[in-house]
Amino acid sequence: MTLLVKDKDVVVPGEALASGMDYLPTSGTYREGDKVVASRLGLVQVDGRLIRIIPVSGKYLPKRGDVVVARVTNITLNGWVCDINSAYSSLLGMKEGVSDFIARGSDLTRYYNIGDSLMAQIINVTSQNMVDLSAKGPGLRKLGEGRIIYVNANKVPRIIGKAGSMVSMIKDATNCRISVGQNGVIWLQGTPAAELVAVSAIRRIEADSHVSGLTEQVKAFLDKNKVVA
Amino acid sequence: MAYNKRFDGRKFDETRPIAARVGVIPEADGSAMFSIGNTVAYAAVYGPRELHPKFLQNPQSGLLRCRYNMMPFSGAGSRVKPGGGRRAKEISVVTEKALLPVLNLDEFPNAVVDVFIELPQTDAGTRCAGITAAAMALADAGLTMKDLVSSVSVGRVDDKIMVDLSYKEESYEGEVADIPIAMIPGTGEISLLQMDGKISREELQTALELGRKACLQIYEVQKSALKEKFGVGGKIG
Numbered sequence: 001m002t003l004l005v006k007d008k009d010v011v012v013p014g015e016a017l018a019s020g021m022d023y024l025p026t027s028g029t030y031r032e033g034d035k036v037v038a039s040r041l042g043l044v045q046v047d048g049r050l051i052r053i054i055p056v057s058g059k060y061l062p063k064r065g066d067v068v069v070a071r072v073t074n075i076t077l078n079g080w081v082c083d084i085n086s087a088y089s090s091l092l093g094m095k096e097g098v099s100d101f102i103a104r105g106s107d108l109t110r111y112y113n114i115g116d117s118l119m120a121q122i123i124n125v126t127s128q129n130m131v132d133l134s135a136k137g138p139g140l141r142k143l144g145e146g147r148i149i150y151v152n153a154n155k156v157p158r159i160i161g162k163a164g165s166m167v168s169m170i171k172d173a174t175n176c177r178i179s180v181g182q183n184g185v186i187w188l189q190g191t192p193a194a195e196l197v198a199v200s201a202i203r204r205i206e207a208d209s210h211v212s213g214l215t216e217q218v219k220a221f222l223d224k225n226k227v228v229a
Numbered sequence: 230m231a232y233n234k235r236f237d238g239r240k241f242d243e244t245r246p247i248a249a250r251v252g253v254i255p256e257a258d259g260s261a262m263f264s265i266g267n268t269v270a271y272a273a274v275y276g277p278r279e280l281h282p283k284f285l286q287n288p289q290s291g292l293l294r295c296r297y298n299m300m301p302f303s304g305a306g307s308r309v310k311p312g313g314g315r316r317a318k319e320i321s322v323v324t325e326k327a328l329l330p331v332l333n334l335d336e337f338p339n340a341v342v343d344v345f346i347e348l349p350q351t352d353a354g355t356r357c358a359g360i361t362a363a364a365m366a367l368a369d370a371g372l373t374m375k376d377l378v379s380s381v382s383v384g385r386v387d388d389k390i391m392v393d394l395s396y397k398e399e400s401y402e403g404e405v406a407d408i409p410i411a412m413i414p415g416t417g418e419i420s421l422l423q424m425d426g427k428i429s430r431e432e433l434q435t436a437l438e439l440g441r442k443a444c445l446q447i448y449e450v451q452k453s454a455l456k457e458k459f460g461v462g463g464k465i466g
């Protein structure tokens with residue numbers, strides 16, 4: 001009947017969160033007898049009767065609909081094999097890769113070569129975690145010169161902010177182009193000095209993502225490190 | 230000569246001083262350090278990641294792969310041969326088996342979670358320290374786990390039952406039994422139970438009861454070490 005922890009508490013796997021049938025276990029939790037128990041390290045979120053864990057660590061697990069930054073690692077007969085910073089590689093099919101007509105036997109490196117990065121959307125994930133990508137859609141494109149950094153994929157929502165507020169703030173302050181993938185891969189393009197400021201701002205968000213009042217802190221940081229255009 | 234007083238003056242149900250820290254290897258996906266007396270274990274977790282060689286891949290579930298290793302200079306003077314021998318291989322396997330009951334790797338078919346356990350300094354109880362550190366590192370790596378695993382050794386020196394034997398006690402001249410155990414604290418289930426030496430049924434029961442209490446103490450240390458990474462909970466050890 002009672003909650004054994006507070007909202008936003010850090011809990012470890014195996015820790016009892018609530019007793020009684022009033023609370024329901026959702027993601028990151030399970031029921032053991034009459035208790036709701038955490039199954040991941042993270043922050044508790046109590047939403048009415050629902051208890052869930054907001055994970056703070058863990059590798060990216062591909063999810064349908066996610067927009068990710070992918071890197072081409074191989075070219076096959078059917079398309080491009082891409083690395084998406086996860087345990088599973090993904091396939092960008094020929095049809096989903098470009099809208100041009102590709103003649104049989106033509107050179108696929110004309111579109112994406114090995115080592116190229118692109119914004120892509122995950123259009124399908126099978127039960128065995130085989131991943132299909134698409135590069136057709138708004139905002140999906142080949143990424144040109146720039147800098148790529150890897151962050152904890154669980155911190156991506158915080159880096160993007162509510163309706164993109166956080167990342168827009170960094171973009172405006174540094175004049176960088178920034179693409180954030182749900183897989184924790186971030187592409188930046190700007191002047192070298194601006195890129196560095198943007199990277200340290202992102203690193204800050206990543207390190208302090210569980211702190212409240214983060215937006216103000218990042219704003220202060222960006223104000224202090226104004227990049228002169 | 231009966232063993233009435235422990236070499237280091239501990240009580241029979243008292244462990245050596247314990248310390249734990251999480252996130253000690255920032256490049257790893259999860260990591261932890263656990264020390265009990267002079268035994269120090271580091272665990273680093275990588276993954277879930279692509280599993281090679283490919284024939285090991287299991288389309289039903291992910292694989293847990295542990296490597297236990299004592300560093301060449303870790304023992305009391307004599308050099309431990311590097312590269313892992315029969316003993317290291319066995320301990321790697323029992324470590325996997327001790328950790329698997331709490332892990333759920335069904336979300337990661339065909340993938341692997343690698344756990345590397347390194348011991349820079351050893352004074353008995355290394356597999357237990359390794360398992361305890363690995364459990365914290367796995368939680369730190371964000372894997373789905375039913376619970377943590379806490380581990381300690383118990384045993385008998387002469388006619389005395391005690392927890393957490395030191396190397397000096399393990400090599401005592403009289404009769405010695407050394408029993409490493411690992412426990413899932415939430416349920417009290419035992420996921421590792423081995424023994425060197427001889428012990429009677431009654432003595433084993435007393436020893437397991439002592440071990441259970443010690444494991445619960447270790448569990449509290451593990452818990453606060455994990456929370457401490459996020460700036461909550463007090464320092465223990």
